[in-house]
Amino acid sequence: MLACHPVAPPATPKKILILGGTQFVGRHIAEASIRAGHAVTILNRGLTPDPLAPQVERLRGDRDAGPDGLAALRNRTWDACIDVSGFTPLQVRPALDLLRNRIHRYVFISAVAVYGDPPRGPVTENLPLLAPAPDDVVDLDQEMYGRAKVACENLCNATFADRATILRPQIVAGPHDPSDRYSHWARRVSQPGPILAPGDGSDHVQVIDAADLARFAIRTIEHHIGGIFNLAGPRLTWREFLRAMGARDKDLAWTPASLLQRENITEQQLPLYRQDGGYRSALMHVDSTRAQAAGLVLTEPAATAASIRAHLHDIPSSPVLTPAHERELLQLAAHARD
Numbered sequence: 385m386l387a388c389h390p391v392a393p394p395a396t397p398k399k400i401l402i403l404g405g406t407q408f409v410g411r412h413i414a415e416a417s418i419r420a421g422h423a424v425t426i427l428n429r430g431l432t433p434d435p436l437a438p439q440v441e442r443l444r445g446d447r448d449a450g451p452d453g454l455a456a457l458r459n460r461t462w463d464a465c466i467d468v469s470g471f472t473p474l475q476v477r478p479a480l481d482l483l484r485n486r487i488h489r490y491v492f493i494s495a496v497a498v499y500g501d502p503p504r505g506p507v508t509e510n511l512p513l514l515a516p517a518p519d520d521v522v523d524l525d526q527e528m529y530g531r532a533k534v535a536c537e538n539l540c541n542a543t544f545a546d547r548a549t550i551l552r553p554q555i556v557a558g559p560h561d562p563s564d565r566y567s568h569w570a571r572r573v574s575q576p577g578p579i580l581a582p583g584d585g586s587d588h589v590q591v592i593d594a595a596d597l598a599r600f601a602i603r604t605i606e607h608h609i610g611g612i613f614n615l616a617g618p619r620l621t622w623r624e625f626l627r628a629m630g631a632r633d634k635d636l637a638w639t640p641a642s643l644l645q646r647e648n649i650t651e652q653q654l655p656l657y658r659q660d661g662g663y664r665s666a667l668m669h670v671d672s673t674r675a676q677a678a679g680l681v682l683t684e685p686a687a688t689a690a691s692i693r694a695h696l697h698d699i700p701s702s703p704v705l706t707p708a709h710e711r712e713l714l715q716l717a718a719h720a721r722d
Contacts, residue, residue: 398422398605401457401487403447403479404468405440406432408561409493409553409594413466414440416598420606427456428469447475454482464489464605467540471529473519476536480543489608491549491601492540496614496667497530498552505669509552509612537612549604551597554616554670555656557688558594559695565655566591567699570692573629580710580717581636582644582657585623588668589656592617593683595691600680609678616670617682622657628685630693639717647713653705 400417404410405426414436417424425441434442446453447469457479465487470476476492483490499507500514516535517528524532540548557566572579592615600615620628626636641659651657658665672680692699 398463399461400424400602400605401462401465401483402426402468403465403470404428406434406436407468408558408563409556409597410468411435411560412558412594412598413468413601416595417602420602422602425462427454447479450474451478451482454478457482457486461486463487464491466491466493466601466605468493470536471524472521472532473517473535473539474522476539477519480539484543489547489549489605489610490540490544491551491604492537493597493601494533494537494550494552495530496552496554496616496670497526498534498537499667500527500530501664502666505666506671507614507666507669508671509614509674546610549601549610550612551601551604552612552614553597554590554592554614554667554672556594556597557591557617557692559691560698561594561692562699563655564699564702566688567692567696568655568701568703569626569629570689571696571701573626573631573635574693574696577635578637578714579626579631579635580654580705580714581622581626581631581638582654583622583641583659584638585621585636587622587641587657587660588619588665589622589625589658590616590619590668590670591656591688592672593688593691596681596683600675600678603679607679611674611678613675613678613680614670614672615675615680616672617688618685619669620685625685629689637714637717639713640720643713643717643720647716649705649713653709 400422402414405414414424418437427443427445429446430444443456445456465483498513499511513534514531516538517531521532537550597615658668
C-alpha cells in the first residue's frame with residue numbers, strides 16, 4: 385500500500401517510553417510520536433546529540449549496566465515501551481523484568497537478520513530463524529547480530545505474550561542515517577560523470593523508509609496490535625532504484641557482477657548491492673503483506689530518495705570505494721565489453 389501520510393491526533397494520547405530515542409530509528413519514532421500527540425519519555429546514556437522537542441522527558445541510564453542502569457525507570461508506568469536499543473539478552477532482559485507490570489505493550493525493534501541467509505524469497509514471518517545467541521553474548525558479528533535479535537525476541541514473547549509486538553525491519557533508509565548506505569547512492573547520483581552501477585540492472589534492492597517504520601510502530605500501540613511483522617518497502621530492480629534516485633540511464637555504467645567478484649568488491653564498497661542468488665540476497669525479497677494488512681503504509685521510493693537528498697548535508701560521507709578505484713573498475717568493465 386503506497387500513499388501519502390496525513391497525521392491525525394489519536395483518540396487517546398499515550399504515554400510512550402522509548403529505550404533509545406535520539407539516534408536514527410529512535411529519533412524518527414520519537415518525532416513521529418510527538419507529531420501524533422503522544423507524551424514521550426526517552427531513556428539513553430545522553431551521549432548522542434539530542435535534537436528532540438523540549439516537551440520530551442529525558443531519563444538517563446545505561447543498559448550495559450544491567451538492572452542498576454535502569455534505575456530511572458523504577459516506580460514509573462507508561463502505556464507502552466518501544467525498544468530501539470536492545471541488541472543482546474543482557475540488555476533486554478532487565479528492561480523486560482522491570483517493565484512487565486508497568487506497561488501494557490512492549491514493541492521490540494528486531495531485524496530481518498533473524499532469518500540469516502534464506503535460500504530464496506519471499507521471506508515471510510513463518511520462515512525458520514537462526515538459532516538464538518547465548519544469553520551472555522556481547523560481541524556481535526553479522527551472524528551473531530541476527531542470533532542475538534532472535535534471543536531478544538524470544539525473551540519479549542516469553543515475558544509479554546500477546547502484549548508483545550515484534551517488528552523486523554528491512555534495511556532502514558531515511559534522513560539522519562549515520563551508515564551512509566542509502567545516502568551513498570543519493571550523493572553519487574548527484575555527482576557528474578559515469579556512475580558505476582552494479583550488475584546489469586536486474587538484481588534487486590529493498591529498504592523500509594524510516595518514517596513508515598515509525599508510523600507503524602506507533603500504530604501498534606494506538607490500536608493494540610500484537611504479533612510479529614516484517615517491515616519492507618517496495619522491491620525494486622537496481623535500474624528502478626537508481627532511476628528513483630534521479631539517475632539518467634545514459635550516466636549508468638553497468639558493471640558485471642562477475643567483474644566485481646573478481647576484484648573482491650564488497651557490500652561496504654557498493655552499499656546495498658547483493659547479486660540475486662548470492663549471499664543474503666533473499667533478504668532483498670522480504671514480504672510485508674502481514675504488516676500492510678495491519679496498517680503499514682509505504683512511501684513511494686522516489687519520495688524516500690527526495691527526503692534523503694534534502695538531508696545529505698547532515699550525513700557524513702565516507703565512501704569505501706574511492707573515486708579513483710571506481711574509475712579503474714569502469715575502465716575494466718569497458719575493456720571487457722570491447
